Amino acid sequence: MGEHFEHLIGESVLRLEDRPLLRGQGQFIDDLNVPHMLEAAFLRSTLAHGRITKLDVTVARQAPHVHAVFTYHDLRPFLTSDRIPLALPAAGIQFDVDPFVLAYDEVCYVGEPIAIVIASHRRYAEDALQLIDLEIEPLDVVVDPVLGLQPNSPRTRLDTPHNLVARTGIDYGNADACFTSAPHIISQRFRLAKGGGHSMEPRGVLAVPNSLENTLTVWDSTQMPHRARAILVESLGMSEKSIRVVTPDVGGGFGPKAVFHPEELAVPLVSLILKQPVKWVEDRFESFTATVLEHEQEWDMQIAFDNDGKMQAIKGRLCYDHGASTPYGIALPFNAATNLIGPYVLPAYKLQIDLCLTNKTPAAPTRGAGRPQGTFVMERLLDRIAAYLQLSREEVRRRNLIQPEQLPFAIPVRQRDGSTMSYDSGNYPACQARVMDIAHWDEFKTRQKAALEQGRYIGIGLCNYVEATGRGPFESVSISIGPSGKISVGAGATAQGQGVKTMVAQIIADTFQMNPEFIDVVVGDTAATPSGLGAYASRQAVTAGNAALEAAQRVIIKAKIAAAALLEVSVDDLCVRDGKICVAGIEQRNLSLKEIAKALAGTPGFAIPGHLTPGLAATSDFMTQGLTYTNGAHIAEVEVDIHTGAVNVLRYYVVHDCGNMINPMMVEGQVRGGVVHGIGMTLFEWMRYDAQGQPLTSTYADYLLPTADVCPDIIIDHMISPTPLNPLGVKGAAESGTIGVPAALVSAIENALEPFDVTLTQLPITPNYLRSLIRQKTDMLI
């Protein structure tokens, strides 16, 4: 072959996933079909809040091609608890609002599942849904988180004493004292929406019982198969050995698929009862209400600063609309709160965080997990300071940015793993300077003036942010090489299209000095690794990547010891070349990993070379040491049509620092996709409900996703500040593209509309919103 595979880490190696995917050989959940498979459909609540007064499935059970219809009372005898044991432990949570596998008394959101119909095909199950006699007596609905926390508010759920499901906060540096002595104070409220994950492939489960072995295999389009298995094991009272959860190809996750939803318990349970495979694939219409998503955040904030524009303190309240339950703990608003701090020196910060239950689909993180909103608030406040003091936006930021010599920079906020926040590495001023340079920031004013003379309103905006990545506590990678010579890797990581297999194979191939195509990586399968976590919080390059490196290095160490014994040389005389252990300088004296694996397999009666334990294998459960902080700076250029309120994003620039990059092409893909997600969040996506909690946007005609034709050229540049917190020096890159976008875009829009002096305080920015602000100002000018 003659190819050398040194230094694969850092190369834009072509993805191993692509060839089969591009040839239509992907195996997504709906591609999986097994003999005797039945299909399921769910009856879902059409009211946002009510009491079920009648639920009669007798007629539905008789419908053609229907095998069974189950309600909660049919399923409860097979479960170990009334509710699904879901919630992530969190100190602030006041009461348990885990969901039921099916609702049976009270329904708390449109889309909540009430019954499951099993038929030979989905369309017959849907026919039968129409035959279920369901009556719901309406109850008062809570749709606003601020109103929902007022004393006279109705209860979102009757099984809770009130709607404040959690209260937490951040308080350091004595903010109140700073405010009493501050030269200047600005107040601002913000109302920030964010929608759903909207992966191209919705959710799905295929449960296949095996009566011969008394086991259950669950194919689940999930980001966290080990967690899913743990919940199934506990709910069904089975053992880990008897349930396997495995992910097929997954067409995107973006957060919601990290959450365990009721269907992921209902379908496996029903397959066990019927002793037949059952498949459920979520349809898109269903996904708008059946799948978790983010809801609105209301921020009521004040910032105290001095005459030089340096921040002294920020205080306020974040009120978060949490939907009807807490499937992912309270991570999201806490992330938003901490990410507000950004790469800036904020001497004092006091934020009260209130989570309000509302009659909407439960809330859980989507890409960015609250951080875009926190960054947005900080960046808007900085722009306000700039306007107030007549300083440039970039200068105010410069004066507040943490300087590189101040890192590691500790911030006295306690994280959920017990550690305190610490920014490990990065050069924030250089990052801002770099993005301003590649965007030709200083030349913009001239262009803007020329455009205005032609009646065109263009604007430019800037944003800095950090992102905590590499969340632990661990990830697992196992490598084993049997006498066949095949290199098998199992990783607790999961893949939804970001190229995880390539990343893991590339790292191992770099250590083994061989072609990554010969490394077979299995991810997202509880049979492949006993423990694992999966994809969330931009963590897999840090966790699975380092676990892969560690495991690969251990394999090489063991292989060298065996080779030294077999070749009768010293371990120090050996090197790795082309997947072989060679004597340095005399490379024809070598042993392949296959030969070494054979020798280590053990022959009855003979000693294993090197006094080693049998097998050429290693497992690493890489334990993280706290979070590592990626940072970036974004610049956006927009044009606003003042007559229609339409915003056109002309250009977008990102300078991104995620430490060392394993595969730069894949990092850029993540950043680019993240930016598009951010454009969607800022200008297009808006999940809306009426006063009765009825969704107003339940198809893509109403809920607008950003398409390629509304996205600009996205120019990406990198800085590299390796982290000292892991051997690869890598940080996460999956979400950071999204985090800076709303702030940069809105800064640009306000800049374009400077002649009208508008302040934008909501997301998304719609044409109607801009027109109403412009109209007010032009009316006033007359």
Added chain:
Amino acid sequence: MKAPDFSYHAPQSCEQALDLLSRLDNARLLAGGQSLMPMLNFRLLNYDHFIDLGRISDLQGIDETPTHILIKAMTSQRQVESSDIIHRSCPLMIKALHHVGHQQTRNRGTIGGSLCHLDPGAELPVVAAALEAELIILSPRGTKRIAFADFAQGYLTNALEADELLYAIEIKKSLEHSGSAFLEFNRRPADFAIVSIAVEIIVDETHKIINCALALGGVQHVPLRLHGLEQKLIEYTSLEDMSKFINSYVQTIEMNGDDLYPPEFRCEVAQTIVRRGLSQAYDEARGGQ
């Protein structure tokens, strides 16, 4: 969502199609399927029979006479967009077609399907209104003609009887010294229009407007011809002094709206695109000399 079971029929001729339509209970004609199939999957409608018109060659094609163009109803939007006849003699329709969905959906969507479906955000009905298209209808009783203004009756409601099918659309060819424009306001290029305008203007040698057609889409359930404005424009020689009048005229129109795009917003946008559309069409009409 999965559609309930149904029977599928693929007649080879108009006669067969009409026969099926009369005989079968709860039957629906199927054109390009770009609106009908999603509605079926959503279970927004329920038919036992679908009669696919796609195999009927007599329903496809574009013909011309010296003064008129005849487009068969099942001609795909892409075929219309690629037609030499349409490029030469109906530039307004070409301009509108660039806004109709995506190129991919135009391969399947038909001109007849769009005109029969009458989505308020669709572009082709607005063109048909501006050009005063005549629709040729077939039924067991024979052939009849109906003006588009009478065909478009209300929200997603056309004048077809249960046993009738749309055969072809006839439009007058554009004349010399004419200019056209099609503008729309939407959030993304391929979306349905929130507000749209189709304009055709004819000028004389002195650049005086001698004829004008303006159709506004998206503000009411069916496209609206702005006859009052058209009349006023014929009396004027230049557009510069027309802005105020255009704005106040548009402000008198009763507009639909929703919480995201309320009537007031649509009204402002309509004023803007009417002014811009007229300006573009007028420039083209003048430039052609």
